[in-house]
Amino acid sequence: MARATKKQALGRGLSALLKDPENDIRTATDKNAEKLVGNIVELDLDTIEVNPFQPRSNFNEENLEELASSIRELGLIQPITVRKIDFNKFQLVSGERRFRASKRIGLETIPAYIRIANDQETLEMALVENIQRQDLDPIEIALSYKRLIEEIELTQEKLSERVGKKRSTITNYLRLLRLDPIIQTGIRDGFISMGHGRALVNIQDTSDQIDLYEKIVGQNWSVRDTEKAVQDYHKPESTDNTSGSGSPGSQIAPEQIKALQNYLSAKVGVSTSKSGKGKITIPFESEAEFLRLSKLITGD
CATH class of the missing domain: 1.10.10.2830 (Arc Repressor Mutant, subunit A)
Incomplete structure (x- = not known):
């Protein structure tokens, strides 16, 4: 229990550091930046904005309420991750459900890891971390x-x-x-x-x-x-190529198929799917037969 209290006190101390205008940490090379790396910081909820790159757009209300109840009873076990975007202003990278649930039960602060990254890195972190977790x-x-x-x-x-x-x-x-x-x-x-x-x-x-x-x-x-x-x-509907009858349920009348057979002087197979799409099959027995059919169809 003493260890947890010490960690919470450390987080509050770092939070105070972030609120000091003389310690406006923006890059990893700034003074005191190393104190943030790998540590959990207690941030005011009203200093955090939702990440526009967050892939999640649907939040199940029942699950969110269950998470809120869990946080109320047990506290927040897994800190959220944020990036610093301005003096004492942060943007979510991952953990929006935890963020929303914490606001729902009226918490004023939330434990967070702080990262310094550009928008592209933030997008990648948000997407990859959310996909995995x-x-x-x-x-x-x-x-x-x-x-x-x-x-x-x-x-x-x-x-x-x-x-x-x-x-x-x-x-x-x-x-x-x-x-x-x-x-x-x-x-x-x-x-x-x-x-x-x-x-x-x-x-x-x-x-x-x-x-x-x-x-x-x-x-x-x-x-x-x-x-x-x-x-x-x-599966194409069954087709009788010898008689030239259309598919069961087809909108193509048998006499239309018969007329095409008479025009080409050849057997014509017609198959259609349930959507009305289909294909016409015209078999031939020799190259000369193919050329004859091609001339009739193309007009050349």
Whole structure:
């Protein structure tokens, strides 16, 4: 207990040092800067602003209240991290949930590590530390990876080393950003899992993505159910190439296919997916047959 009291007293002493205009520490080479390195400082909550680079944008109210209750009962176990931006003014690098919970219960000060860094370093620290330590949802993690790649100019290999994740894992997160925003919101809100999203991203048409998404939520599909539905989506409907009949449920009338067969004097296969997309297959038996069909189709 004496050790904790000594540490808290030290933090308050450093806090007083930071409030002294004659000790406005801005760089690691400034006088007394070494006293801050590796130490915990008690900072006034009203001197700290939220980090604009913070990847987290959703804060679960229930979880935040639980954290606030824990801090009220046990104190703050893990200090936040801030960077100094002006005289006695600081900006969060990591620990926004702890910061918000502490304000919620009316604390006036909070233990913090102070770092001196430029904005780019702060962005990298915030993103990497939050990816590793916070329970970000999959979309927030994907956005954090994207920002590290684009704004810090990290390759996926370098990013893999920096965050300690396999490159394939990073790729899977990034692919989620190809989902329709409605589905991304569904993942963030917990309506579907990342596994559902990984299956849906294999469908390029976003309207078809949403159709399946609604079935997943409405019918409580498992990830395996979703994967099977995506596989079925990519299977062309059955096609009778010899008779030229259209796919079941197809909007293409058999007589239209028959007219194309008569025009080309060839068998024509037509297959369509549930979205209405499809393909036409025209088999040929010789180079001369191919040239004849090509001339009819192109008009040359």
